[in-house]
Amino acid sequence: MPPSKTPDDQRIAKMLARAGIASRREVERMIAEGRIAIDGVVVETPATLLTSLAGVTVDGNPVREAEAARLFLYHKPKGLLVTERDPAGRPTIYDRLPKGLPRLVPVGRLDLATEGLLLLTTDGGLKRQLELPATGVERVYRARAYGTVAQSQLEDLIHGVEIEGVRYGSIDANMERRTGANFWIELKLTEGKNREVRRVLEYLGLEVSRLIRTRYGPFALGDLPMGAIGEVRAHDIDSFRKDPTRLDLPQPARKQVSELSSPTPSAGAHRTPPRAAGNSRTRNEPEQRRWQTAAQRNAPSPLRGEGRGEGQSNRRAASNVAAP
Template sequence: MAEPMRLQKWLAQAGLCSRREGERWIGSGRVAVNGQVVTQPGSLVAPGDRVMVDGHPIAAKKGNRRVIVALNKPPSVLCTRHDPEGRQTIFDLLKDIPERLIYVGRLDINSEGLVLCTDDGDLVHRLTHPSARIPRRYRVRVHGRISEATLKQLRQGVVLDDGPTGPLDIVVDRDTSANNWLTMTLHEGRNRIIRRIFDTLDMKVSRLIRVAFGPVALGELARGHWRYLSEWEGRQLLADPIPLSTPEPAGQPPPRPVRKPAPVHRNRGSVRQR
């Protein structure tokens, strides 16, 4: 018989939200169990209990299959489920996927590139927790030239208003009088961290592209398009520690991009972990 579990974990496993977001929902009185509003995140849910969020009944997730997709987010598209101003969101681009997805590591409206989405809230919690220190790789275009002294300073880390960064892995890809293209690898995902790093130097980031999140690379995936992760990528996301992207071993079928408008995909090609 299944054991009772904490309510925020139950919500995460149902694919509604991350555990952290579930705690906020519970604390704000949005969740009811068996007709009673619950405000304590540590409350337990037993098999057969009826859970409602905002008055809507929620079904428990059946089985252990998880879906993970990679999306190439265009600039001007929001990482949010609903926008009161009616602007396009990443979930508009993923509307043909039947599962309710949660994004892993948001990008701000002006940034672009790789965003992972999954229906597994526990996986979201694991991948976004600061202790995970998952490597994230970015291509960054910065106005102006960067001196060797500035590069040395950046590589040692800088102090931001919410604390210091660790040492930064930075490679100069192209240097002109007008701007620099850099490749940066970070092991944290604080809000707008790269833009804030260059703000400390009075330098403007004019383009920011996430090209890898842990073992998953953006590759040739076109803007606004998505694909299911391969089985190999899914296994690598569950590794400890989680590695930065490397070529898949020989014999692994390459993941196939899904062109928009995307057809409905239910099981074929999705990552399944048991």
């Protein structure tokens, strides 16, 4: 008879995912391939329960316990997919992120044509807390649109709207600035369904020419340059977890990591799933780098410019596995 489960027991696939080895699905594949063992005994099922990762190895290398959750702010440019790899070879965010980062998973998605704030985290629990509609985390977007709409129509979105059988929740939408037939709209929502902002504005007869996410909960894009990534301070993550609806965290709630100016790698680069594990990051890399190109210094911010507003490689590798 198997031992009864204790409150501290967790599935090995979940624990290895939290430790940064790979996603749960990838861990399950690694187990099926016989690559994971406990005290030298090959693990046969991802449902194996553990209280710690002591004695666990991946490809013969010992695994470290999961570190504290980390959260990064990335200013996603237009034209990048928020996915690990694309069968068509189109560029993804993982082609542009700097080397030396831990395994990061995106919080929600931004579509190919949408730019702005994308949160990336090392922790699945934090990801779920940020994403779940029940948590009530507010997202803020700024949309440049073409067409005709009245402020009263935007205000009606506060009651939600149903489009082709899909119900979209309350949206706080306000006109910001108009230039001829083009204008900027700020939208605040808590659901974040797939392409929600675009579909709602198209429902109102508007053509969206630019869409920027400027805030996710208390974490704001601010003046983070396009293509740059910064890290949220640990105590701000703790403050968010205690009260996910608070919006008064000090800004900027991040420390600069790096600004990127490298061109998109050729299609298919850095897309091979991890096989062997190695420790590819040191404690001080790359947190101390603060360089910026002249082009980035002179680039318009998404919060400035036109009026007020124009403006991992496969990181799923087992970076938390100790070197032999």
